[in-house]
Amino acid sequence: MQKRLIVILTVFLFITMTSMAGAQEVKNPGTFVEVNMGTIDSLDPHFQYDSASAEIIDNVYENLIKFDQGDITTFLPHLATEVPTVENGLIRDNNTTYEFPIRNDVVFHNGNKLTPEDVKYSFLRALIQDRDGGPVWMIYEPLFQKSSLSDVIFEVLEEEKNAKDLTAEESAEVYAYLEKAIEINGNSVIFHLPQPFPPFLSIIAQGNGLGAIVDKEWTIEQGDWDGQPETIAEYTNPTKEEDPLFGAMNGTGPYKFVEWVNGEEIVLDRHENYWREPASIKKVIIKMIDEWSTRKLMLQRGDADIVYVDKQYMSQIENMNGVEVITGLPNIYMGAGLMNYNIVTEGNPDVHSGKLDGNGVPSNFFSDIDVRKGFLYSMNYEAFVNDVLEGDGQQGRGPIPEPLLGYDEDSPTYELNLDKAEEHFKQAFNGELWEKGFEITILYNSGNDVRKSAADMLKYYVERINPKFNINVRGIQWASYLDKLIAQKFTLGFIAWGADYADPHNFVVPFVSSTGTYGGFKGEDYAEFAKENIDPLIEEAISLTDPEAREEIYREIQQISYENATDFYLYQPTAQVVMRDWVEGWYYDPIRDPGQYFYSLDK
Amino acid sequence: MIAYIARRLLILPIILFGVSMLIFSMIMMLGPYQRLSTYINDPAQLKGAEDIDQLVSKYGLNDPWYEQYGRWIGGVLKGDFGWSESAGAPVTKAIADRFPATLELALLSLVPVIFGGIILGVLSAVHHNKALDHTIRIFAVIGWSFPSFVFGLIVLMIFYGVLGWLPPGRLSNWATEIVRSADFVSYTGMYILDGILNFNFSIVLDAIRHLIAPVITISILWWAFILRITRSNMLETLKKDYIRTARAKGLADNIVVYKHAVRNALIPVVTVAGQMVLGLAGGLVIVESIFNIRGLGQFMANAAQQLDYPGVLGGALYFGFLLILINLFVDVSYAVIDPRIRLE
Numbered sequence: 001m002q003k004r005l006i007v008i009l010t011v012f013l014f015i016t017m018t019s020m021a022g023a024q025e026v027k028n029p030g031t032f033v034e035v036n037m038g039t040i041d042s043l044d045p046h047f048q049y050d051s052a053s054a055e056i057i058d059n060v061y062e063n064l065i066k067f068d069q070g071d072i073t074t075f076l077p078h079l080a081t082e083v084p085t086v087e088n089g090l091i092r093d094n095n096t097t098y099e100f101p102i103r104n105d106v107v108f109h110n111g112n113k114l115t116p117e118d119v120k121y122s123f124l125r126a127l128i129q130d131r132d133g134g135p136v137w138m139i140y141e142p143l144f145q146k147s148s149l150s151d152v153i154f155e156v157l158e159e160e161k162n163a164k165d166l167t168a169e170e171s172a173e174v175y176a177y178l179e180k181a182i183e184i185n186g187n188s189v190i191f192h193l194p195q196p197f198p199p200f201l202s203i204i205a206q207g208n209g210l211g212a213i214v215d216k217e218w219t220i221e222q223g224d225w226d227g228q229p230e231t232i233a234e235y236t237n238p239t240k241e242e243d244p245l246f247g248a249m250n251g252t253g254p255y256k257f258v259e260w261v262n263g264e265e266i267v268l269d270r271h272e273n274y275w276r277e278p279a280s281i282k283k284v285i286i287k288m289i290d291e292w293s294t295r296k297l298m299l300q301r302g303d304a305d306i307v308y309v310d311k312q313y314m315s316q317i318e319n320m321n322g323v324e325v326i327t328g329l330p331n332i333y334m335g336a337g338l339m340n341y342n343i344v345t346e347g348n349p350d351v352h353s354g355k356l357d358g359n360g361v362p363s364n365f366f367s368d369i370d371v372r373k374g375f376l377y378s379m380n381y382e383a384f385v386n387d388v389l390e391g392d393g394q395q396g397r398g399p400i401p402e403p404l405l406g407y408d409e410d411s412p413t414y415e416l417n418l419d420k421a422e423e424h425f426k427q428a429f430n431g432e433l434w435e436k437g438f439e440i441t442i443l444y445n446s447g448n449d450v451r452k453s454a455a456d457m458l459k460y461y462v463e464r465i466n467p468k469f470n471i472n473v474r475g476i477q478w479a480s481y482l483d484k485l486i487a488q489k490f491t492l493g494f495i496a497w498g499a500d501y502a503d504p505h506n507f508v509v510p511f512v513s514s515t516g517t518y519g520g521f522k523g524e525d526y527a528e529f530a531k532e533n534i535d536p537l538i539e540e541a542i543s544l545t546d547p548e549a550r551e552e553i554y555r556e557i558q559q560i561s562y563e564n565a566t567d568f569y570l571y572q573p574t575a576q577v578v579m580r581d582w583v584e585g586w587y588y589d590p591i592r593d594p595g596q597y598f599y600s601l602d603k
Numbered sequence: 604m605i606a607y608i609a610r611r612l613l614i615l616p617i618i619l620f621g622v623s624m625l626i627f628s629m630i631m632m633l634g635p636y637q638r639l640s641t642y643i644n645d646p647a648q649l650k651g652a653e654d655i656d657q658l659v660s661k662y663g664l665n666d667p668w669y670e671q672y673g674r675w676i677g678g679v680l681k682g683d684f685g686w687s688e689s690a691g692a693p694v695t696k697a698i699a700d701r702f703p704a705t706l707e708l709a710l711l712s713l714v715p716v717i718f719g720g721i722i723l724g725v726l727s728a729v730h731h732n733k734a735l736d737h738t739i740r741i742f743a744v745i746g747w748s749f750p751s752f753v754f755g756l757i758v759l760m761i762f763y764g765v766l767g768w769l770p771p772g773r774l775s776n777w778a779t780e781i782v783r784s785a786d787f788v789s790y791t792g793m794y795i796l797d798g799i800l801n802f803n804f805s806i807v808l809d810a811i812r813h814l815i816a817p818v819i820t821i822s823i824l825w826w827a828f829i830l831r832i833t834r835s836n837m838l839e840t841l842k843k844d845y846i847r848t849a850r851a852k853g854l855a856d857n858i859v860v861y862k863h864a865v866r867n868a869l870i871p872v873v874t875v876a877g878q879m880v881l882g883l884a885g886g887l888v889i890v891e892s893i894f895n896i897r898g899l900g901q902f903m904a905n906a907a908q909q910l911d912y913p914g915v916l917g918g919a920l921y922f923g924f925l926l927i928l929i930n931l932f933v934d935v936s937y938a939v940i941d942p943r944i945r946l947e
Contacts, residue, residue, distance in 0.1 A: 031776060039691065041644075049648055132657045133648050150657075237661065241686045241693070259783060261700075262691040263905075264897040285776060291892045293756050294771050297764040479633065479640035479910055486636045486646075486655050497647050510647070517649055 026582045026603055027302040030282040034596060035304040037290045039263055044245035045212035046126035047238075049135040051498075052288075055595025056266060057209040059284070060109075061251035064100045064119070064189075064213070066206035069600075070589035072332075072403075072502035078206055079103055079114065079213055079252065095196035095545045101188045106275045108215040109249075109256035119189045120182050121216035125225050127178050130163075131237050135210050138500055142197035143181040149236060152177055163237060168230035175229035196545045199503035207591040208501055218250045254279045254599040263288060268598070280585075280602040299323060299578065305603060306579040306596060311392065312449070314576065322581055327392060329575040332499035332590045334401045334507060337454065337568030339366035339375070339492050342523025348489045350441035350474075356429055358436040358468060361491070365440070367525040370428035372565035375492070376414040377421035378461040379454075379568060388453040389573055396569030398558035399511035404504045405547060406554020412562055413569075422465050437468020442492050443484060446475035451494040454570060458492075485521055493521075494570070502591055504554045505542050512561055513538050526566075533560055604938065611931050615924065622923045623679075623916050627672050630912045635664035641688050641910045675913065684920075685913030689905040694917030697902055703792025704773060705898035708890075709883035711795075711814050712821040717876050720826045721869070724833025728868075729860055731838060739830065746827035755820045755893040762816050769816040771895040778809040817894040821887065825879060832875050836868035843867075870937060877933035884925055 042048040045057045065083050068074040075083040080100035084090030090099040106114035123139070130136040130149040137147045146152055149163050156177050157170055166174065183190045193200065204211030220226050222244035225235040240246045249257035252275070255268035268284040287304075289295050292313055298304035300320060309317060317323055345354035345363045353360030366372055381395040397413050400406045426434045442458065444451035452475060459471040476484070484490040495518060500506050510517040514530035534557060541553040561567070575593050579586065584602045630638070639658055649655055659665050663674065678685055683693070690697035727739040762769040774782060774794060781787055781803065782794060790800050795814075798806030840846065841864055849859045888900040899918070906914030 028776065033776070039689075041691070050644065132654060132661050133643060239661075239686065240688075240691065246691075261897070262697075263901070287772075287895075289771075289895050291895070293759065294893060294895050297759060298771070300764060301767055301770075303770065479637040482640045482643060482646060483634055483636040486639070486649075495646055517647060521646075 025302070029603065032281045032284045032306075032598055032601060032603065033298075033304050034284070034286045035289050035295045035298055035307045036286060036594075037288060037292075037295070037308055039288060040260065040266060042240055042243065042246050043249050043257070043260065044243050045209035045214065045251075046122075046129050046136065047131055047134060047240070047243055047246070048209055049133070051593075051595055054207070054209055055592070056249075056257075056268075056286070057212055058207060058253075058592060058595055059255045059268060059598050060249045060253045060257050061209065061212035061214070062253045063204060063206040063208070063211040064102075065201060065204065067502075067589065067591065069587050070592075072202070072591060075201055075205060079106060079119070084201070095198075096193040098191045098193070098200065099185075099188050100190075103275065104187060106252050107273050108218065108252050109271055110215065110218055111273070112215050112217055112250075114213065114215075114252055116184045116187060116189045118216045119213050120184055121219070121227060122213045123182050123211075124175075124178060124227075125214065125219065125235075126210060128175075128225055128232050128236055129238065129243075135208075135500065138203050138208070138210055142193055142200045142203060143191065144178075145194050149174075149232075164233050166233040171232040172229040174232055179229075195543055197542060198545055198547075198550065199501055199505050199542075202501040202503050205501070205591075207589065213252065214245070215250050219245065222248055255284055279599045281598055284598045299580070302580060304580075305583055306577065308594065309576070309578045311390070311573075311576075314390075314578075317578055323578060324581045324583070325576065325578050326588075327574065327576040329577065329588045329593070330403065330590055331393075331573055331575040331593065332401050332404065332502065333496060333572060334396050334399060334511070334569060335450070335494065335496040335571045335573065336396065336399075336511065336518070337492055337494050337570055338490070338518055338522055339372055339567060340488060340490055340521070340523055341367045341525040341529075342488065343491055344488045350443065350484075350489065350491050352439045352441070356432055356436060356438070359439055361438045361440045364525060365438070366492070367523075368428045368433075369565060370424040371433065373414075374421045374425040374428060374465075375458065375462065376565050376568060377417045377424065378458060378465065379414065379570070380416040380457055380461065381414070381570070382416070384454060384457060385571060388450055389571060392576070393571045393573035396572050398561045398569055399507045399567075400504045400554055400558055401499075401507065401572045404502065404507065404554075405551045406504045406508075406558055408555055408558065411555070411558055414562075414565075416461065418461060418465055421461070425465060425469075434466065437466060437470070439470040439472070440491050441472040441474055443474055443476050443481060443490060444494060445478045445481040448494075454494055454568075455492075488521060488523060490521075492568075494568075499591060504550075505538070508534075508538050508541075508554065508557050512557065512566055518567075529564070533564075604935070608931060608935070611927065611934075615927050618927060619920050619923045622919050623676070624672075626916055626919050627668070627675070627912065630910065630915070631668045631671070633910065635659045638664050638910055638912075641912075675916065679920075684917045687902075687906060687911055687914035687917065689909040689911040689914050690902055694913050697914065698899065698917060698921055700792075701897055701899045701902050704896050705884060705891075705900070707793040707795060707810075708814060708817055708821075708887075708896060708898065709880065710793075712818045712825075712883055713876075713880065715818065715822045716825045716879065717829060717872075719822060720829025721833050721865075721872060723826060724830040724872075725837055725860070725865055725868075727830065727834045728837030728841060740834075743827040743830050746823050747831075749824060751820060751824050751887075752889045752893065754823060755817070755890055758816050758820050759893055769812060771813070771816075771893070773810065773813055773896060774806070775809050775813075778806055781806060813894075817890050817896065820890055820894075821883070829872060829875065829879070833868060833872050836871050837864060840864045840868040873933055873936050877929050877936075881922075881925055881929050884929075 036052060038052055040056060041050045041053045043056060045061050048054060048057060062079050064078060064080040065075045066078040068076050077083050081103055082088060082090060082101055084098045084100060102116045102119060126136050126139060140146045140148055144152060153161050153163060153174055156174050181192050224244045247260055254271055254274050256271045258267040258269050260266045265285055265287045270279045270282045272278055295307045296316060299307045318325055343351055343363050345351045351361050356362045385393050385395060395413055397411045442455045444455050455473040459473050462469050462471055485493055497510050511519060512530060512534050513519045514527040514535050519530055537553050537557050541550050544550050582603045585600045587600060642658060663671060675685055684695050687694045687697045723739050727736045730736045763771060787801055790797050794810035795807050798810060846859060846864055849863050888904045891898040891900045903918040906918060
């Protein structure tokens with residue numbers, strides 16, 4: 001009996017050892033498997049606005065220019081033959097004209113040849129599509145100093161009108177206005193800007209689907225915008241269901257789209273007629289698997305070459321055999337805490353009594369600069385970075401993250417200082433706050449442990465300052481969290497912003513302008529402050545072409561934000577990547593992160 | 604019997620209407636901004652207040668509830684169940700795409716679950732209070748009390764992580780490529796069956812290899828349930844007078860047990876098995892997640908999580924339809940198993 005047991009165990013051990021050893025060999029040569037979580041939102045380059053979709057777009061479509069291997073300060077030509085500069089004369093007229101000579105040796109995946117007309121059509125299609133909640137505002141700003149098609153309609157027709165309701169005549173008028181910005185001259189496409197806009201090249205560079213070039217003929221065949229001036233109403237602001245490019249792709253990139261099984265995987269094949277050398281990897285499969293254990297085992301077995309790993313699981317793979325972990329990658333991202341200057345108190349349990357009576361907070365609680373400073377001095381930023389982020393990040397120094405223009409590593413920041421916090425709380429509301437105390441609820445979206453930890457930390461320190469100070473921390477569903485933000489019923493809310501393009505303008509506008517995505521949530525008192533103190537600086541900085549002059553203004557904005565304690569600039573995390581050690585050619589691109597550029601990879 | 608079946612089928616639309624109204628009213632209890640979270644995954648996607656109101660208006664989230672319901676039901680009557688934001692596809696397509704994976708897993712699991720459970724239950728009852736009975740009962744308690752995600756993960760770790768025998772997903776990459784090629788005809792979407800119909804037995808074997816681990820997980824957990832029901836019914840049946848009479852007549856023990864007792868003890872098991880079929884055909888969120896099977900369980904869970912009401916309603920109608928159909932099947936099965944039962 002004992003002998004039989006030993007034999008069985010030996011066989012089991014042998015199989016186990018050989019299985020494990022097998023896992024170390026390069027698996028699936030020629031096929032690259034990436035395992036992510038979540039879903040891909042859309043395959044339409046002008047519709048999508050999420051990182052999972054952007055990764056696919058980035059490998060299938062191409063833009064006029066690109067960054068030099070993740071260096072966000074150096075551009076290289078891509079579908080254009082040259083990067084416009086003042087020196088080569090392709091940027092002229094006081095930096096308002098940008099000329100892009102187009103390559104003539106490029107074919108789309110269906111074999112159609114790339115022409116300047118495709119480039120013009122692509123940008124006009126994006127401008128016309130301009131779906132609500134989409135990314136097209138980014139290109140409206142440099143080309144028209146506006147934020148949407150609605151703004152253009154208002155200027156052209158001098159009345160507010162939904163783009164879906166435009167008549168053919170009105171559509172033609174609006175189209176004429178849009179078309180003036182993009183001109184074809186021989187083999188070049190020329191963009192005319194109303195005033196200099198320094199981030200223009202960053203916005204249209206590879207990595208931002210907004211500047212991706214589609215095949216005009218093929219796109220029309222799919223049932224998309226027919227290229228006619230009179231048909232804007234028919235094609236603007238589509239839903240996913242109405243969008244012909246939602247699930248179809250035809251670009252010039254190194255990989256062509258094969259199949260998308262939504263929620264399961266997307267398959268790309270090498271573009272054999274690519275204008276550069278065809279990619280080394282023949283096939284790319286991106287699988288979407290939400291279960292971490294499954295992703296981990298696939299990595300361990302070598303069935304996945306790169307996997308997405310949440311911060312909390314990093315320790316599980318750090319010493320995994322055959323796996324390379326790269327951490328500390330610079331991430332252009334800012335995690336912040338917004339303080340609502342005018343909380344809507346009606347029907348809002350988070351302000352409790354809604355008055356400064358010791359049992360709640362008034363609507364204008366955070367309008368008092370001493371309250372804001374009291375809170376800012378009550379946060380343990382160091383512990384947050386070291387314990388919550390496990391050292392993978394740094395404290396923010398204002399709305400602008402490293403390494404963008406205006407970021408200064410020597411600029412002042414808030415630190416945990418309960419004496420200073422007490423000093424400010426005592427001055428708040430002319431001493432009334434200190435006397436009466438307050439009770440407030442801070443919300444976070446359930447499941448977001450980073451935000452929960454930040455809120456818990458604030459509660460811990462603020463309540464130590466005065467026993468009459470009470471903070472409740474409550475997790476709510478994402479839907480309710482969004483509702484609170486939109487309805488301006490949040491008291492202090494934690495949010496984050498990742499770079500759409502590599503320029504400080506993309507951070508100061510959302511965080512601190514009076515009408516920004518987050519600035520706009522912070523109430524009327526904040527809007528008034530920003531209109532007077534910040535908006536003019538943002539406008540000035542974006543109109544200048546001298547980087548030094550711009551840098552000075554952005555530093556001033558950082559300083560104003562610090563002095564006025566506008567928000568918590570809590571953390572700028574670092575990024576990480578986890579892959580099999582047989583992966584070659586990987587490089588980090590902070591704009592593309594967490595997506596990969598498979599063209600450079602091999603195994 | 605035909606009249607009975609027709610009657611049951613006729614009440615189907617009324618039940619489905621009631622189910623859809625109930626779910627719709629629950630969703631409408633949330634405000635328009637809360638329901639906007641279906642379309643906005645991150646506030647960074649918003650440009651500001653203007654953008655928010657445009658989105659609310661675009662998707663008609665602020666319209667009166669009867670208009671929103673009317674739009675949905677109007678579409679349903681035309682065969683359009685709406686667009687599922689969580690699945691990124693029309694609801695009908697989302698369900699149709701996931702149905703074969705769920706059905707294949709359900710069918711393959713049903714055989715070991717039901718027959719394994721019945722056999723173990725009968726053995727346990729026949730060997731009442733003996734070593735075999737105790738062993739099976741301990742096994743049942745362990746199986747029943749084991750959380751499925753723990754058991755599933757253990758199975759995956761051993762048979763995939765360590766041994767590499769039973770990988771997750773439905774097919775290997777090479778097999779997926781064949782299945783999606785023009786040469787392979789997809790008759791049912793169930794890879795085992797399609798592999799047989801295409802005479803491609805490498806696909807059949809690969810599909811079976813991928814299904815073994817989830818089937819083991821489901822079987823171990825659900826065996827216990829069928830086993831306990833079968834055992835208690837068998838014990839009760841074995842004490843009945845007609846069994847005593849059969850034994851007194853000198854019939855062999857095997858004939859008494861397997862010919863006379865089992866058949867009668869199976870009636871309650873059929874009811875439970877019906878519920879089990881419903882549960883399996885509705886998808887198993889945890890098993891599907893762990894073994895990376897894109898099935899209906901995951902679809903429903905994602906739809907509910909994202910407040911994707913066309914997805915939730917579509918899924919609910921599917922469940923409702925399935926529930927009525929399976930109950931009808933169970934009722935008919937009663938009459939087949941026990942001719943004394945008449946359907947009225």
